[in-house]
Amino acid sequence: MRLSMRSTAWVLGWALLAPWSAGAQDDDDGSVKFIIPTEPDRGCPKRPDVVPFTSRMQAGLEGSGWLVHQAIIPESKDPYFKGLERDRAGFKRVDELDIRKLGAPDPTIPLWIYGKTDTVPCRAVPSAWWAVRMGATDAERKTFLMAEVQAECDLLPPGRLSGTPVALRQKDEPTGCKLRRPTERETGKEAEGLPSDVMEYVPARDCDMPECGRLWERIGASWEDGTTVSDFLVTWMERAGKKNPCDWATEDLSVVLHKPIGALTPLQLRNGGSVFFGGLHDSAGLKFILTRDLMSLYVHEVAKPKAAPKAVRYSSPSEEDLMVQQRTLSPCKVKR
Template identity: 60%
Template structure:
């Protein structure tokens, strides 16, 4: 009972700490986070990226975010022992525990959180630490996460496009901003697939209406210099004389594409995934983020053919693995 009381009290304190800066920041939406006289540092060449997870996804009550800090080695995991390691759970890390010994990065290096689209990053400070056990029997780990006190507005959990991301570095990344996908188009609108994108998709000459139907969806972001990122999903569905969409033979294909400034056609980014956002500054597009189950991919926009840096922040559950496939099939599985 004592543990439950302590957890609840600390959770209330952290919730107030998270809410207070949000209320204050709402009055200054049009004010830059950093002084105008400070020279722009721009986006880092090799960003140390910190992903976020919604509180409710790890079993904590309330609305808010947890920042991924480290994966706790099994040899140092004193939070989940014996049979507890066989199931998911979340436990408060006591204040007297040295989180550096659990794998946490140097706390003297601040986090700079990007929340809303096209806004500057703001400084964040860890206030409460949690040990989160998640995954399946085949791949279950304990993650060290923290609640943050932030100095700017962060959108509540709900959609992928509102999930924050942070950089861990000494100086503020002044002049660096995060852009989300700001355009969306689908085959349901009656338009054909843009020519510059259709060339990168596999041909399906045997797919002819009405026996076979092709559906597509595109999420994208563009910049003034002509660079752009395209996230494409395509599904070919053969009816085979059956009325139930769940009985149609369906083939799905996804691609994440980058069109560099001055290029005529986009290039596929290796180890793609769902387009998460992109960092840019006065020099143009710098870093593209994509996300797969439990992994945030960090692509260098200047080197689209190079494999991205993969930052792991969670282990998917059986349910997430079963429903993680991206498809445009009308079948509701």
Template identity: 50%
Template structure:
């Protein structure tokens, strides 16, 4: 080996040892010198231990503007100086000085927030700009929540539909290659339509004979990629007809959340369930199934669900207390009176 070739080999090895992973060295074909060329950094994918922060519409808490608030913390009663005496028995919202937010439990802003918004779009960076103390709930369960108004570097869907609800991740590095997928398939069945067999086996039998009773069902789900793994949300309603006004009919309703594993036709029920609003996918396929219900956010880890000894308990975050209206409409129904 010539002296020049030896120097090229040594230089190349040194460059590979000290240069960032996003770059690689190649040998110049003309003179044998090592040349550094930029290489694309591999995707990080979805995090193994995510820190999810649910988001709430501003209008829902009493701020008369379009936009979203990111959950920060539950303010302990001993630190709640915003709602005192009689104010604690009512809902409300008050601004929180930035210098107080950290003491009330807000996460360190040195660790960025990454927001998943529109379907199949990558996460974009979000920066807290203002904090709010939000008092919500009923007499039986009323708490004060610390929420942050954020500036985001992408467009989010306006509040109004569950399928457009964004969710934030808190981590140092951008979760490249991790994408939020929204429900992309649905089917409904009327009185004479039978439930698909894979769903029917999870629905308890019930007497429902026409014309006194009608059974309606609906499911929607999210899948992605080449495998068939996905999550599905089912609602079944039995309408007991009594007169011509559907609002006078008694109903029996049930809702269930399922996961279907790749290359499987069977459905596995997920508890405590919740209303499906999406899933996170990366180069490994489905990673997390996302749902929410009555002020609680759930994230089911698909890798744990399909393990030989599956862990079925989801990661949960309490981000709000249900109001009286929420409790009234808590049960999902396909009754035409509740449309």
């Protein structure tokens, strides 16, 4: 009996000290088990450190895979490319002991890599560093510090925008924070009008069939609360009696649109990229919108729609990139 009373007192004492969120459960044998709740999701960070990736092929390295952006090495601190070497592309290994003075972040802070849409990010750490000289013009040419990564998951190979990885750099796993990719697609044929919700963002112009044709495409994502984000592309094609699509004069317009909760029409995201890359969201809804342009990634905070997005320059375009950078629905350029 004494043992039973002591046990009861011990249980009551712990019950008083236990957190309010903890619970107790009686088993069939009369014993008491405490149910300790799991740690709540951290959600998306308030100020995310978003880190983009570049394919190894884009950087000039052999093999398939990705390099994570670390820093842009200033010309005054670049010991790898000097003289005539600065005028052409190339890459050189970087000793791990030198990375911090070149601007690299703390390598002990892990990366949490997002791959496919709405999947849990996997942990990764930089493993080998490269100085990569890139750029087709003097203005674009820079030396980038990039790193290979050791990841706890398999990343999709380069070649698919929906599989291009992106990471958050932070100490703790961003549990509950996911990246939704643009997987919804809508297209308009030449004879179809524009969707009513984009009319105010597309300038009016005379374009009558058959001498002028207009195509449009919308690619985006939606959330359960009614939020949507998409990039809308429209192409006008002046035929001028010519049959070859490559002889037509074309004009292209691309805008990124965000429709918040409860809004009837979308808002245009300005000062960022023209391509919707994805949206970081948690249980509270969409938190950050990622857009991209040629070799730059932009982070838009949903709660501050008028604030300028954070821009991350992570690579420089090659001559081929500059040739195909313009998005278009022209049959000529699409086929090429």
